[in-house]
């Protein structure tokens with residue numbers, strides 16, 4: 290038989306799915322895949338339930354329900370001062386994943402180079418490759434994950450079609466600094482490149498900091514597409530409602546990709562998300578504050594059992610070193626041990642690399658109930674104590 294497409298043939302199932310399956314099989318506390326264990330606000334759920342029984346339940350407009358497109362445009366104004374035309378500059382997709390796929394398919398042609406910052410979210414490489422693009426990876430390193438200006442400059446060439454950044458960044462929990470964003474903007478303008486900005490964690494930024502989209506930098510409005518996700522903003526990851534904002538001449542081909550990938554996104558969920566985006570500012574502030582308290586709770590717990598917890602400025606992930614804990618020096622093996630023997634699932638950070646990955650870090654997700662965090666820490670403490678007693 291003829292071979293199936295090599296990009297998707299023989300590759301692994303995503304680390305998130307794999308770890309969630311293992312967590313289930315071992316009855317583990319699942320701190321692997323990133324999802325909150327409490328659903329988003331009751332009034333948004335109620336809005337969705339009403340929209341399910343009262344409709345709409347038939348195909349919505351291909352670009353998305355007008356009321357959601359308007360809500361997305363208004364949020365861009367409210368949070369970032371961006372003036373966005375809801376008719377031509379917003380597209381609703383089935384999650385940020387689809388938005389990424391549509392954007393990459395629509396902007397990248399065979400042979401185009403796409404600059405990616407590594408560690409990277411796992412769908413980026415296969416999507417760029419399937420579009421015929423050539424990934425050019427620039428690595429940021431722990432503990433500070435600073436972007437090296439010379440390395441970034443060297444990654445751009447006359448063949449660069451786009452840079453794809455994730456800001457705030459999973460799994461590093463990094464927020465790109467103003468000067469890093471400024472440099473990215475300069476390089477995009479200098480090389481006439483687009484920027485695809487995965488900003489799904491835009492509202493999960495801590496310690497009083499404010500997210501600043503690359504799109505707000507001088508000269509970037511016309512060359513940037515910005516991707517958001519209701520899954521993250523409203524703690525409803527299973528809903529898969531995403532949005533892309535960008536100039537009309539980019540949204541148009543991206544919408545044409547969307548038209549042949551999913552065509553539309555469930556209208557009742559769109560209606561509820563439109564309602565959600567009208568929430569007062571304190572909803573968004575409280576979300577970040579609640580998560581920050583969880584970040585601190587889990588940081589204390591993980592440090593108390595011996596992990597080196599790296600700084601976390603955003604997202605709902607903690608990246609941790611496990612040197613000297615008796616868990617070896619391979620993150621995949623360490624995660625296997627923890628899920629099977631300690632009853633706690635995490636994800637190996639090496640899964641976020643295209644090759645030659647560091648193997649000394651694992652990621653824990655902290656958007657969990659306080660008692661779940663405490664239970665996970667107690668399990669880790671008991672497991673490590675027993676193991677150290679054995680080896681003593």
Ligand code: PMP
Nearest residue numbers: 384385386410455459489518520
């Ligand atoms: N980008 C990043 C960086 C993510 O962590 C995720 C995970 N949810 C996504 C995109 C996908 O978002 P969605 O579930 O809306 O497709």
Ligand code: GLN
Nearest residue numbers: 305306321322323324459
């Ligand atoms: N973004 C989530 C994470 O990083 C996972 C989403 C998924 O499972 N595809 O954990």
